Amino acid sequence: xxxxxxxxxxxxxxxxxxxxxxxxxxxxxxxxxxxxxxxxxxxxxxxxxxxxxxxxxxxxxxxxxxxxxxxxxxxxxxxxxxxxxxxxxxxxxxxxxxxxxxxxxxxxxxxxxxxxxxxxxxxxxxxxxxxxxxxxxxxxxxxxxxxxxxxxxxxxxxxxxxxxxxxxxxxxxxxxxxxxxxxxxxxxxxxxxxxxxxxxxxxxxxxxxxxxxxxxxxxxxxxxxxxxxxxxxxxxxxxxxxxxxxxxxxxxxxxxxxxxxxxxxxxxxxxxxxxxxxxxxxxxxxxxxxxxxxxxxxxxxxxxxxxxxxxxxxxxxxxxxxxxxxxxxxxxxxxxxxxxxxxxxxxxxxxxxxxxxxxxxxxxxxxxxxxxxxxxxxxxxxxxxxxxxxxxxxxxxxxxxxxxxxx
Numbered sequence: 035x036x037x038x039x040x041x042x043x044x045x046x047x048x049x050x051x052x053x054x055x056x057x058x059x060x061x062x063x064x065x066x067x068x069x070x071x072x073x074x075x076x077x078x079x080x081x082x083x084x085x086x087x088x089x090x091x092x093x094x095x096x097x098x099x100x101x102x103x104x105x106x107x108x109x110x111x112x113x114x115x116x117x118x119x120x121x122x123x124x125x126x127x128x129x130x131x132x133x134x135x136x137x138x139x140x141x142x143x144x145x146x147x148x149x150x151x152x153x154x155x156x157x158x159x160x161x162x163x164x165x166x167x168x169x170x171x172x173x174x175x176x177x178x179x180x181x182x183x184x185x186x187x188x189x190x191x192x193x194x195x196x197x198x199x200x201x202x203x204x205x206x207x208x209x210x211x212x213x214x215x216x217x218x219x220x221x222x223x224x225x226x227x228x229x230x231x232x233x234x235x236x237x238x239x240x241x242x243x244x245x246x247x248x249x250x251x252x253x254x255x256x257x258x259x260x261x262x263x264x265x266x267x268x269x270x271x272x273x274x275x276x277x278x279x280x281x282x283x284x285x286x287x288x289x290x291x292x293x294x295x296x297x298x299x300x301x302x303x304x305x306x307x308x309x310x311x312x313x314x315x316x317x318x319x320x321x322x323x324x325x326x327x328x329x330x331x332x333x334x335x336x337x338x339x340x341x342x343x344x345x346x347x348x349x350x351x352x353x354x355x356x357x358x359x360x361x362x363x364x365x366x367x368x369x370x371x372x373x374x375x376x377x378x379x380x381x382x383x384x385x386x387x388x389x390x391x392x393x394x395x396x397x398x399x400x401x402x403x404x405x406x407x408x409x410x411x412x413x414x415x416x417x418x419x420x421x422x423x424x425x426x427x428x429x430x431x432x433x434x435x436x437x438x439x440x441x
Contacts, residue, residue, distance in 0.1 A: 055113050056210065059149055066145045067105055070135060074098040090181075093137035100134040104146070107131070113156050125157045129166050133173050144196060148203035155207050163204055171197030248413060264300035268293045320355065321347045322382065325362055325391075329380045332366040338377050339366070345384035348441050357417050357439055358382075358391050361425075364414055365393025365435040374398055375432070386441065393435045 047057045077094045107128045112121040132150040135143040147170055155163035171193040178189025271293040278286035322343055329341040350358070362380055369375040375397030383390040411427065418425050418437055428434035 053112060053114050053117075055111070055153070059152065060108075062145055063108055063149055066143070066149075067101060070101055070143055070146070074101060090137060093134070093177075097135045097137055097143075100131040104128060104131040104135070111153055111157075113153065115156065115159070117157055122157055125153055129154060133170060136170075136174060137177055144199060147196070148199055151200045151203050152207040155204055156211065160204075160208075163200075167197055167200035167204065170200055261300055261304060264296050268296050268300075271296070321350070324355075325358060325380070325382065328359065328362055329366065329378075332370060332378070337370060337375060339380060340377070341380045341382075343382045343384065345382075347382075347384050348386050348389065350389060350439070350441055354389075354421050354423075354439050354441070357421055357423060358389055358437070360417055361391045361414060361435065361437040361439075362393060364411070365395075365433075368435075369393070369395035369397055369433060388438055388440045391437045391439070394432060395434075396432045 074094070074097060078098055107124050110121065110124050111128055112118075112125060117125075129150050132143070132147050135146060151163050151167055151170070154166045173193075174196040175189050175193030178184045178192045179186055181189070184192075271289040275286040275289035275293070278289065326341050329339050332339055366378060366380070369378045375395035378393065378395045381392040381394070383392070411425070414437070415425050417423075418439065421439060423437060423439045426434075426436040426438075428436075
């Protein structure tokens with residue numbers, strides 16, 4: 035937390051904010067301007083002495099007059115490429131004024147010159163900044179050469195040092211601009227990432243809603259076909275028993291007994307659906323144990339379920355394990371409800387790269403049209419497609435459901 039906060043504080047000092055310079059540039063400029071004002075005041079106080087050359091007197095007066103104008107221009111300098119022409123003209127005027135500060139401002143004026151180089155780089159590009167740096171170096175050399183108290187070699191050294199300082203500042207400003215651009219790009223990418231994350235959350239919520247809606251539709255259809263059928267037949271039987279209770283008592287009792295038997299069958303079918311819909315890990319069972327428990331829950335006195343395993347159960351994530359669970363559930367449900375099977379075989383063929391689930395029964399099979407229109411098989415294909423799996427269906431003899439789920 036402390037390190038991240040320190041980084042944000044530093045970025046606020048060295049980063050460009052819109053069309054304004056970094057805060058450190060502003061602090062350096064005003065600090066240098068105050069020192070230059072003191073130096074110029076001292077120089078102007080010495081104008082009455084005879085030791086100051088007329089040329090240097092004139093340059094000192096120009097520098098003192100240029101300082102307040104440069105201070106005003108600092109507030110309107112553009113700090114971005116593509117600024118309008120009046121603001122670029124302000125940058126050009128600021129460059130000229132900083133050169134006028136050099137004769138009387140002393141060493142501290144070099145910092146203002148370096149800030150002008152940085153501004154030229156941002157506004158006019160690298161060529162404009164290099165041109166100004168070269169001009170500042172030549173101007174410094176010319177001032178030294180016109181001073182009788184300094185040699186030509188010393189003047190050349192002054193010009194070279196100023197040029198070197200300008201080049202160093204150029205490198206620093208380039209690094210700052212690059213860091214600013216990278217920070218802006220990072221913020222933009224983070225904003226896009228947050229937006230994409232929000233969209234994914236919405237899509238995930240919608241997918242969950244669609245999955246729940248599909249499951250509800252399937253349950254509604256299956257309950258209608260199963261429990262609804264039983265209730266309809268029971269209702270008809272009880273109505274017959276009510277009509278026969280006086281004139282045909284034996285037939286009425288037969289209808290009641292038949293209704294009672296259908297009630298038990300409906301209760302058994304309902305319990306089977308409850309067991310089949312129970313979550314995979316509700317009883318702490320998973321993998322082979324969970325699939326075996328599911329298969330055994332469908333067994334009855336009329337229908338035998340044989341469960342076999344080949345190989346070792348691999349490391350399968352929960353989503354793919356749930357697909358295997360649904361394949362066994364669908365195969366067993368279809369075999370009991372539609373195929374009138376007496377024997378159902380559930381086989382797991384496990385390998386390190388995949389799990390193959392096969393549900394085979396000895397029932398009546400299925401007509402070809404049922405393979406295309408069945409909601410359960412269509413849902414299974416969609417589940418397997420989501421995990422790059424494959425579903426194979428053999429309608430006859432019997433009915434075989436085979437799913438290959440990659441690990």
